[in-house]
Amino acid sequence: MELMLDTANLKDIAKGITTYPVTGVTTNPSIIKAEGAVDFFDHLKKIRGIIGRERSLHVQVVSQQCDTIILEAEKIRSILGEETFIKIPVTEEGLKAIKILSKQGVNITATAVYTTLQGILAMLSGARYLAVYYNRMLNLDIDAARVIKELSSLLWANAGNCQVLAASFKNISEITTAYANGASCCTVPLELLTTGLQMPSITKAVDDFHANWQLIYGDKTILDM
Numbered sequence: 001m002e003l004m005l006d007t008a009n010l011k012d013i014a015k016g017i018t019t020y021p022v023t024g025v026t027t028n029p030s031i032i033k034a035e036g037a038v039d040f041f042d043h044l045k046k047i048r049g050i051i052g053r054e055r056s057l058h059v060q061v062v063s064q065q066c067d068t069i070i071l072e073a074e075k076i077r078s079i080l081g082e083e084t085f086i087k088i089p090v091t092e093e094g095l096k097a098i099k100i101l102s103k104q105g106v107n108i109t110a111t112a113v114y115t116t117l118q119g120i121l122a123m124l125s126g127a128r129y130l131a132v133y134y135n136r137m138l139n140l141d142i143d144a145a146r147v148i149k150e151l152s153s154l155l156w157a158n159a160g161n162c163q164v165l166a167a168s169f170k171n172i173s174e175i176t177t178a179y180a181n182g183a184s185c186c187t188v189p190l191e192l193l194t195t196g197l198q199m200p201s202i203t204k205a206v207d208d209f210h211a212n213w214q215l216i217y218g219d220k221t222i223l224d225m
């Protein structure tokens with residue numbers, strides 16, 4: 001299983017990789033836009049500098065035609081490194097590009113996946129990750145958990161080199177349900193992880209333990225024992 005950060009915010013990424021078991025960072029044009037009018041490649045280089053080579057970086061193409069998607073993928077790889085995952089939406093033109101690029105050994109994250117059919121086609125075309133848009137699917141009354149379950153079992157049965165990368169999360173329940181239904185990876189905003197650990201009941205439990213220790217040992221710590 002993997003956990004990724006769905007953000008291009010440098011502070012969030014730095015905090016996220018220090019605190020949480022993060023294996024990668026996913027971006028798209030809307031995520032980049034949230035950082036303002038940053039220099040596109042300069043900003044992505046900064047992200048790579050923070051996360052190191054041991055974590056994956058997923059960068060989305062903007063073109064909608066196969067030939068220009070391929071050119072964009074080549075440019076992204078030439079500037080950010082060949083290991084960069086190229087995010088390509090699962091449209092007809094996108095699938096054409098996924099087939100061509102995956103045959104060349106390019107790491108592909110198929111994105112904008114709303115249906116099991118899209119996921120199957122992207123998997124068969126050579127994608128390494130399927131970015132399934134959990135919350136957006138719920139907004140359309142699509143059963144996101146079922147799609148993830150179906151895709152995960154198909155990927156498992158075919159023992160290929162492809163994983164469900166669930167994305168588009170707006171609350172913690174969506175994340176845990178995606179994992180529970182077989183997603184091997186979720187990419188999430190840092191804020192949701194932080195929220196998940198800031199429950200008053202967690203804080204109270206920890207404070208109670210500390211207070212009980214102090215009643216016995218005062219200001220001494222285990223290091224003083």
Ligand SMILES: O=C[C@H](O)COP(=O)(O)O
Nearest residue numbers: 006027028136167168169
């Ligand atoms: O690239 C995929 C994003 O996770 C989509 O998230 P969003 O629905 O919040 O735009």
